Every structure is written in C-alpha cells, then in structure tokens.
Amino acid sequence: MSGRVLVVDDEVEMQRALRTGLRYHDFDVRAVGTGEEAIRETAAWRPDVILLDLGLPGMDGFATLRALRPATRAGVIVVSVMPGEKDKVRALDAGADDYVVKPFGTDELVARIRAVLRRQADLSAGEPVIRAGDLEIDLARRSVTAGGRAVKLTPTEYELLRYLALHAGKPVTHTTLLRQVWGEYAVGDKYNTRYVVGQIRKKLGDDPANPRYIVNEPGVGYRLQA
Amino acid sequence: MTRRAAPYAVAIAGAVLVTIAIGLVSTRFQVPGLSAFYLLLVLWLGATWGRGPAVAGSVAAFLLYDYFFVPPVGTFTVRGPTEVLELMVLLAVALVTGQLAGSLRRAQSAAEALAADERAMYELATAALRSPEVTVALSLLSQRAVRLEGVSRFVLVAMDFGSTVPLAGGDVNADELRQAIWSYENKRPVGVAISDGAVRLMRTSPESTEPAYLPLASGVAVMTVEPGGSDPGDLRMLAALIGLADLLLDRRRAALEAERARGFEASDRLKAAILSSLSHELKSPIASLRAGLTALMAPQAGLQPEQRELLGDLDGQASRLDRLVGDMLALSRLEAGMELDREPMRFADLVGTALHQLRPALKGREVTLEFADDLPPVEVDELQVGRVLTNLIENANEWAPSNGKIAVGASANDERLTAWVENDGPAIAPTDLERVFDTFWTRRARGSGLGLAIAKRVVEAHGGTIRAENRRRGPRFTFTLPLARVAATR
Numbered sequence: 001m002s003g004r005v006l007v008v009d010d011e012v013e014m015q016r017a018l019r020t021g022l023r024y025h026d027f028d029v030r031a032v033g034t035g036e037e038a039i040r041e042t043a044a045w046r047p048d049v050i051l052l053d054l055g056l057p058g059m060d061g062f063a064t065l066r067a068l069r070p071a072t073r074a075g076v077i078v079v080s081v082m083p084g085e086k087d088k089v090r091a092l093d094a095g096a097d098d099y100v101v102k103p104f105g106t107d108e109l110v111a112r113i114r115a116v117l118r119r120q121a122d123l124s125a126g127e128p129v130i131r132a133g134d135l136e137i138d139l140a141r142r143s144v145t146a147g148g149r150a151v152k153l154t155p156t157e158y159e160l161l162r163y164l165a166l167h168a169g170k171p172v173t174h175t176t177l178l179r180q181v182w183g184e185y186a187v188g189d190k191y192n193t194r195y196v197v198g199q200i201r202k203k204l205g206d207d208p209a210n211p212r213y214i215v216n217e218p219g220v221g222y223r224l225q226a
Numbered sequence: 227m228t229r230r231a232a233p234y235a236v237a238i239a240g241a242v243l244v245t246i247a248i249g250l251v252s253t254r255f256q257v258p259g260l261s262a263f264y265l266l267l268v269l270w271l272g273a274t275w276g277r278g279p280a281v282a283g284s285v286a287a288f289l290l291y292d293y294f295f296v297p298p299v300g301t302f303t304v305r306g307p308t309e310v311l312e313l314m315v316l317l318a319v320a321l322v323t324g325q326l327a328g329s330l331r332r333a334q335s336a337a338e339a340l341a342a343d344e345r346a347m348y349e350l351a352t353a354a355l356r357s358p359e360v361t362v363a364l365s366l367l368s369q370r371a372v373r374l375e376g377v378s379r380f381v382l383v384a385m386d387f388g389s390t391v392p393l394a395g396g397d398v399n400a401d402e403l404r405q406a407i408w409s410y411e412n413k414r415p416v417g418v419a420i421s422d423g424a425v426r427l428m429r430t431s432p433e434s435t436e437p438a439y440l441p442l443a444s445g446v447a448v449m450t451v452e453p454g455g456s457d458p459g460d461l462r463m464l465a466a467l468i469g470l471a472d473l474l475l476d477r478r479r480a481a482l483e484a485e486r487a488r489g490f491e492a493s494d495r496l497k498a499a500i501l502s503s504l505s506h507e508l509k510s511p512i513a514s515l516r517a518g519l520t521a522l523m524a525p526q527a528g529l530q531p532e533q534r535e536l537l538g539d540l541d542g543q544a545s546r547l548d549r550l551v552g553d554m555l556a557l558s559r560l561e562a563g564m565e566l567d568r569e570p571m572r573f574a575d576l577v578g579t580a581l582h583q584l585r586p587a588l589k590g591r592e593v594t595l596e597f598a599d600d601l602p603p604v605e606v607d608e609l610q611v612g613r614v615l616t617n618l619i620e621n622a623n624e625w626a627p628s629n630g631k632i633a634v635g636a637s638a639n640d641e642r643l644t645a646w647v648e649n650d651g652p653a654i655a656p657t658d659l660e661r662v663f664d665t666f667w668t669r670r671a672r673g674s675g676l677g678l679a680i681a682k683r684v685v686e687a688h689g690g691t692i693r694a695e696n697r698r699r700g701p702r703f704t705f706t707l708p709l710a711r712v713a714a715t716r
Binding site: 011013014016017018020021022024025055081082085102103104105106107109189190191194198207208209210211215216218219 | 502505506509510511512513514515516517518520521522523524526527541544545548552555569570571572574575577578579581582595597608609612634
C-alpha cells in the first residue's frame with residue numbers, strides 16, 4: 001500500500017529525513033515548511049496523508065489544521081515535540097486522525113500512516129462488517145462476535161464499540177465518545193466512558209491489564225487496536 | 227504620715243461625738259443600751275478604713291463610755307464582768323468588720339487594677355492587630371512597656387533564620403546582642419522569669435541594672451527594670467505585653483516563612499519553565515537525528531547488516547538522550563509542585579496501559595500479573611502513576627536476566643492499595659536500597675538515573691510511600707496509592 005504523504009515541518013533536516021525514509025517505504029513524499037504552503041499544496045497535489053507539525057512558525061499547526069480540515073479528506077497525523085495531553089485532545093477534536101510524538105522512529109511513523117490509509121480505504125469501501133483482530137462488528141445486524149463467540153452488548157455499549165471500531169486504530173477522546181454515545185449535549189466525564197469500556201472489556205473477555213482490543217490512551221481516551 | 231493618721235483621728239473624734247450624743251440623749255430620756263451607738267461607729271470605721279482605725283475607735287469608745295456613763299462616773303475603773311464583756315464585744319466587732327472590709331477593699335482594688343490592665347491590653351492588642359506592619363505594632367508595644375513604673379527599656383530582637391534584627395524599642399550593643407543570642411539559642415532567660423502571670427526579676431545583686439533577657443518563640447525581649455520600685459500590677463502588665471510581643475514576633479516569622487516559600491516556589495516554577503523550553507530545543511535536533519538514522523535502517527536503503535546495526539546503536543543513544551531530557555523536565559515539574567489531575571482508576575487499567583506502551587521494549591518478555599480482579603479503584607493522576615509503573619517495569623526489564631521474569635502485583639486494605647513490581651535479576655546491595663531513589667543515582671551507565679527518583683516523587687505527591695527491598699526471587703519495588711472515595715468503574 002502506498003500513497004501520497006505531505007510533510008509539513010519547518011526543519012529542513014526533518015523534511016529530508018522523512019522524505020528519504022518514507023520513500024524507502026514506497027510513499028510518494030512532498031515536504032513544505034509553513035501552514036500556508038501546506039494549504040496550497042494540499043489543494044494542488046491532493047495528498048492522502050498530511051504529517052503536520054504543530055510548532056510551525058507564523059500560522060501554527062492548530063490554525064493550519066482548522067483551515068485544512070473542511071477542504072480535504074486526507075488523513076492528518078499531528079506531529080509535535082512534547083505535546084501535553086490537552087494538545088493531543090485539542091488536535092483530535094479539531095479533526096486530526098492521530099498524533100505522533102517527536103522524536104519517533106521511521107517504523108513507528110510508517111505504521112501510523114498505514115493505519116490511517118487502511119481506515120480511509122475501509123470507510124470508502126463501506127463494508128457492513130468491521131473486523132479488528134478476531135473481533136467482528138456487523139453494522140447491519142448490530143451484532144458483535146469476539147473469537148467467533150457472540151457477545152451481547154447493551155445499546156450504549158454497542159454504540160461506543162461501534163464508534164471505536166469505525167475509527168479502529170485512531171485514538172478517540174473521552175469527549176467524542178461521550179457525545180457519540182450519549183448525544184451532542186451529554187454532560188459527564190471520563191468516569192462514564194471508563195465504566196462502559198470496563199463493561200465492554202468484560203463481555204469481550206478482554207483483560208484490562210493486558211488488553212487485546214481496547215487500549216487506553218492515557219489522558220486522551222481509547223483506541224481500538226486495528 | 228498625715229494620710230495614715232487621719233483615719234485614727236476620725237476614729238477618736240467619732241468616739242467623742244458619739245459620747246456627746248449619748249450624753250445629750252441620756253440627760254433628757256432614760257434609754258437603756260445607748261452604748262450600742264458605739265457599735266455603729268466601730269462598724270462604720272471598720273468598713274471604711276479597716277481594722278486599725280476600728281480598733282482605735284473601739285478602745286476610745288470604751289474608755290469614754292466608762293469614764294462618762296459607767297458609775298462611778300468620772301473614773302476609768304473597770305468593775306465586774308459586764309463591762310469587760312462590753313469592751314470585748316466592741317473590740318471583736320472592730321476586728322471582724324475591719325478584717326471583712328479590708329479584704330473586700332483589697333479585692334475591689336485588685337479588680338480595678340485588673341480591669342485597667344485588661345483595658346490597656348485590649349487597646350494595645352487591637353492597635354497591634356490592626357496595624358499591617360508587625361514592626362509598627364511591636365513599637366507600640368515597646369512604647370507601652372517603658373511607660374510602666376520601673377521599666378526603663380524594652381527592646382525586641384527578632385531571630386530570623388540565623389540572623390538577628392532589633393525590631394522595636396531601640397538598639398542593642400554587641401555584648402547585649404551576644405547575650406540575647408545565647409539566651410535564645412539555649413532557651414534560657416537571664417535575670418528575669420515569668421511566673422504566675424507576672425514578671426519576676428532574678429538578680430544576683432539587688433542594685434543591678436543590667437538588662438534582662440527573656441527568650442521568646444521567634445526572638446528575645448531585652449529589658450531593663452529598676453530593682454525594687456515596680457508595682458505588682460505593672461509587672462503583670464509587663465508579662466502580658468511580653469506575651470503579646472511573642473505572638474507578634476511569631477506572626478512576623480510566619481509571614482517571612484510564607485514569603486520565602488513563595489520565593490522558592492517561584493524559582494522552582496521558573497526552573498521548570500526554563501527546562502521546558504530548553505527541552506524543546508534539545509528534542510528538535512534529536513527528532514531529526516532519529517528520523518534520519520531510522521530512515522537509513524530500512525532494508526531499501528541498501529546498507530550492510532553491520533552498518534544497520536551501527537545505526538541501531540546510534541538510534542538507541544539518541545533515544546536515551548531524548549529520555550534523559552524528558553526525565554529531567556518531568557522531575558523539575560514535579561519539584562515545582564505540579565498539580566495532580568486525580569480521578570478514580572482501576573489498577574488493572576493502569577498496568578494494561580503501561581504494558582501496552584512498553585510492548586516494544588519488553589520484546590515479548592513475560593510479565594506475570596499477581597492481583598485480584600476486584601481490587602478497589604484508586605484515586606490517582608493517570609499519567610503520573612502511569613509513569614511510575616512504566617519506570618518500574620522498565621527498570622525491572624533492564625535488570626531481569628534475558629530469560630527472566632517480571633511480576634506486577636497489588637493488594638488493598640481499607641485505606642490504600644499496595645502495589646509492587648519485581649524481577650528475578652541480581653539483588654540490590656543493602657546499602658543502596660535507599661539510594662536507588664536519589665536523583666541521578668544509577669547502578670548502570672544505561673539509565674538516566676531519574677526514573678526511580680520520578681517514581682518516588684509521584685508516589686509521594688499522592689501521599690504514598692515507595693521502597694526497594696530484596697525478595698527471594700529478586701529486587702522488589704513496593705509503593706502505595708490512595709483508594710478512590712467513591713465506587714468507580716469496574
């Protein structure tokens with residue numbers, strides 16, 4: 001699987017390293033240094049994935065992300081040195097698909113890019129059955145099986161799992177889950193999602209101390225392992 | 227002298243007047259028991275002036291009565307028991323009423339003195355508490371003290387963190403300062419003591435006018451009190467003033483300490499802020515390094531296996547540098563008193579997250595989990611306690627032999643959860659069991675020497691404890707976490 005990757009980073013060394021590294025993994029790579037260039041390049045070149053550094057000079061990463069999001073369906077992976085958990089949540093809420101913390105190794109980055117591309121492919125294929133490992137979610141029948149065993153979930157649990165599955169591999173924030181499952185005006189906190197995730201794990205036979213399906217993203221939310 | 231004699235003169239004059247009155251009455255009417263008028267006189271004398279004048283009055287009354295009215299009139303002859311009895315009654319009444327009146331009067335004057343003291347203290351205390359500057363209040367107090375009879379000097383010397391500051395009532399000379407410091411450091415008063423709520427002078431010689439030193443909680447009162455001359459009320463007042471000075475000096479010390487703490491905190495925060503921007507600057511080039519090094523490690527780059535191995539080593543070093551920078555920043559943030567974002571968490575979730583994060587580093591090594599499913603939830607900062615677990619598990623991974631095991635366990639009682647991380651690597655030298663938590667202390671060149679120091683700070687910020695010990699299997703790190711107050715997620 002290959003694709004077009006736009007690198008947005010103001011450090012020339014980083015641009016060069018990523019260009020080289022990602023090309024070795026068969027990606028088509030272009031690199032720019034500012035938010036404005038990123039917007040132009042996105043419109044002209046139509047990348048599949050954008051690697052967006054948050055610490056850009058001038059128009060910063062968040063502003064760039066907000067400008068990009070309505071104009072493109074490209075997956076956006078936010079890249080940042082020492083992001084706080086609040087930055088991660090903010091980026092995800094603003095439409096980022098994932099985040100990677102600098103410094104990172106090329107392999108880790110490639111894995112993230114591939115996960116985003118795979119998710120895009122799944123979504124556009126409109127498969128009625130979502131698979132994550134031996135977990136199967138049949139969206140048409142609203143049924144869930146884990147390791148071939150049928151799992152009975154409450155509507156709330158099903159909604160939460162369905163949302164995580166639709167975004168398999170992507171970290172989903174507590175707030176997003178809360179809204180998706182309980183509605184736009186849901187009031188509550190991490191406590192609610194933690195409780196429901198605990199119930200789902202129990203029913204899926206997932207050990208919280210050694211999770212196979214749903215993984216905690218500390219300070220952010222949850223991620224269903226793709 | 228005249229003031230003291232006056233009541234006696236009144237007593238005798240009173241006796242004469244009563245005698246004349248009795249004489250006038252008895253020439254007109256025949257009334258028995260007129261001598262009882264003398265009793266009234268003696269009662270009045272006793273109540274007004276006390277025992278002495280009353281006795282004088284009663285003796286005068288007896289003599290006059292005997293001379294003018296008891297037959298044979300015109301002589302002082304005492305005849306028969308009746309007259310002796312009469313004299314005795316008069317004297318007894320004089321003594322008893324005098325005694326009663328005297329103690330009443332003493333009680334009253336004491337009460338008045340006390341009320342005056344209290345009023346003065348109240349005024350001073352409110353003035354002192356109202357004034358925003360403690361030094362102003364102390365000056366007021368010192369001025370009040372030297373207005374007391376016999377007090378010629380009242381200096382307050384504050385002892386602040388090893389330095390001395392004369393605060394109120396003037397200066398002290400070098401000798402006096404030395405003496406004051408000695409008194410403060412040894413908690414020993416010199417030449418003075420406070421007992422029963424009053425200042426008592428303790429002099430080697432009665433004429434000495436050397437200053438006296440009284441150590442207080444945060445300073446010393448240096449005072450010169452004239453020997454003799456002081457009124458007991460004034461000495462009580464002085465003691466009360468010293469008590470107030472003690473409070474004020476304490477207040478001053480507390481304010482200074484708070485200020486110092488704020489200063490330290492601000493400097494810790496500044497340090498953390500500087501380190502934060504420095505870390506950012508350090509991590510950016512490390513990021514380029516790692517991206518470049520790992521890019522070349524791809525098979526497509528066409529390098530030889532040993533070249534790729536070398537790049538792997540370099541990348542490992544770059545990662546270590548990154549880790550060191552991150553740990554230093556984390557530690558400085560903890561030292562600057564970072565706020566904890568506590569919430570009810572399941573211990574199993576915390577362990578699961580840590581193990582998931584460490585999966586690449588563990589390289590398939592088995593981690594045994596030894597805790598029950600129904601552990602009560604803990605009330606912790608997810609990220610910080612996650613860091614404790616990753617640091618401890620990483621440390622165990624570092625020390626366990628290549629085919630060795632790591633175990634993570636926990637148990638809970640009513641108050642806390644006790645968790646531990648153990649490996650079957652070599653024991654920690656007994657002398658090092660405490661030192662492993664020291665900043666930059668490490669048994670090997672590989673670690674940053676900060677992981678365990680961070681773990682200790684995080685655990686302590688949660689009100690818990692952490693310790694290292696050698697168990698049969700190998701070294702074990704045990705720490706405690708607070709339980710959640712409410713029942714939480716299952």
